[in-house]
Amino acid sequence: MTQTLPAASAEAATPMPTAAPPGGGDLLNLMLDGQPRTRADLIELTGLARSTVAGRIEGLLSVGLLQPSGQSRSTGGRPPTRFAFNPRAKLVLAADFGVTHGRAALTDLTATVLAEEVSDLDIAAGPEATLGWLVDVADRLLAQVGRRRSDLAGVGIGLPGPVEHQTGRPVKPPIMPGWDDFDVAAWVTERMGVPVLVDNDVNLMALGEHSVVYPQVEHLVFVKISTGIGAGIISGRRLHRGAQGSAGDLGHVQSPRGGDALCSCGNRGCLEAIASARTIAQELDPDHLGGADASRLVLERLSHGDRDAVAAIRRAGRDIGEVLASCVSLMNPSVIVLGGALGGGAPSLLAGVREAIYARSLPLATGELIVVPAQTGEHAGVIGAATMAVQQYLAPQSVDAMLANPPAHAVVL
Known part of the structure; x- marks a missing residue:
């Protein structure tokens, strides 16, 4: 008895969509590492036809994003031209x-x-x-x-x-x-x-520090410590902004030592209310209004070896470290960078942050963790x-x- 196969549905008869071949943007993406390549190199990398690669290159040359970059060694005949990304195109x-x-x-x-x-x-x-x-x-x-x-x-x-x-x-x-x-x-x-x-x-500070100093790091947290306190989060080498863009609002996380301290956001007990430059300046000088020059006042006191300033900044470091310890447990970054006026200019604050993180986080999370000052500085x-x-x-x-x-x-x- 011959079995009759059921008729194929229209959906099954429709050819499966094929991935579009790499366009000019994809080809340019290969060139962003700065390495000059010939047409033959790009044909090998992309698997595209010679004519297609030639068209992509001509298009990128026409808008200035590629430029000729000398000639490769000849294997017989005319030496092939190499092309490179042109960073000055725009x-x-x-x-x-x-x-x-x-x-x-x-x-x-x-x-x-x-x-x-x-x-x-x-x-x-x-x-x-x-x-x-x-x-x-x-x-x-x-x-x-x-x-x-x-x-x-x-x-x-x-x-x-x-x-x-x-x-x-x-x-x-x-x-x-x-x-x-x-x-x-x-x-x-x-x-x-x-x-x-x-x-x-x-x-953006997190994005800048990551792109210049740690481009190969998958997970990084950048903490700005100045008039206020905030964090930028790199996860999977991408900036993580969250659903509405408020990810990393570290200064308004409740601190274990925050108590009833009133924050500028209207809540009480926020990290920023007890560990920002504004708060430390007012602690050192009760007449200080806590304005934007707060970081300058704290750094001046530190530069003169003021014991009260050193103690206050170390305590602030521990407070920040306690909150960051929760971030370490939650996110498991491999690098935490401290920036901002205080983060980059107060070694005793860095020491306090490290002390709290390594004391409160599990060894698996801190085994390869580094906590360092920012290297990109004001840029x-x-x-x-x-x-x-x-x-x-x-x-x-x-x-x-x-x-x-x-x-x-x-x-x-």
């Missing part, structure tokens, strides 16, 4: 705003700073005054390096308060009056004519802001869109 404007300062920098597409300007600013002056300074600085910096606004790929901005990353709007920032729900990205885009990304300053924020903008500009889908609609004039340097 520039990025990066800004890092603190409570009392603004730092703006122009970088290339590797987030390398080419020119910068720093100024005393009061973030409480409001968004239009602060961002207006950035727009003015942009033209001065571009003039310094002999480029134009049309050479900008984008703008990255770090702000000292909670930011909803998807919209670029600050959300009830406690030390930024007048900024709540202000559309920072739209305001700057309207004046600069390029895409603008905005994030919390600590997130962490602008490097991170530039990295954020560069990552968006060079994302494969962004590059593919650019190649589909190339600009009228490409800059190739």
Whole structure:
């Protein structure tokens, strides 16, 4: 008896979708390591046809993202041309705003700073005054390096308060009056004519420190200790922002020693209420108003060997370490970086943090953990802001869109 097979359904008869071949953006992604490659190298790496690779290369050359980089050794006949990523094809404007300062920098597409300007600013002056300074600085910096606004790929901005990353709007920032729900990205885009990304300053410090110092580290926590306390989290080599962008709000975690201490957020017992530079300054000098110069006062006392200052900063380190010990148990990072005015400039604070973490965390979590001061120093924020903008500009889908609609004039340097 012959068995009749059931008719194939329409779904089963439909060919399975095949993955799209790597586009120009994917090919460029291979070149971001800076290593020059020939057409033959790229054919071998991608598995694409010779004609397809040639077309991808021509497109990337036309927009300036690739450039010829000498010739490879000949195996007979004409030596093949090598190509390399061109980091000067476009520039990025990066800004890092603190409570009392603004730092703006122009970088290339590797987030390398080419020119910068720093100024005393009061973030409480409001968004239009602060961002207006950035727009003015942009033209001065571009003039310094002999480029134009049309050479900008984008703008990255770090702000000292909670930011909803998807919209670029600050959300009830406690030390930024007048900024709540202000559309920072739209305001700057309207004046600069390029895409603008905005994030919390600590997130960008984490991104900057990771990209420059620890690019191979999978899990890192960057802690900024200054007028306030915050953390930026790198997980799986990616910045972790959380659902609304508030991940890492370390300063408003309740501290074991927090008790009834009133925090600027309105709650009591927060870590920031007992361990920030503002609190320590008021403890050392009851007449101090706890303003933005709090870090400077504490560091001056430490530099003169003030015993009260040393004891206070060590105690603050232990308080911060106790909260970080919970983070170590929860996240198991391999690197914790301390930055900000106090994090990078107070060895006794670092000692207190280490003491508490290693005492309260399990050996498995701390066996290979290092707790270190930041190495990018005052540039962490602008490097991170530039990295954020560069990552968006060079994302494969962004590059593919650019190649589909190339600009009228490409800059190739």
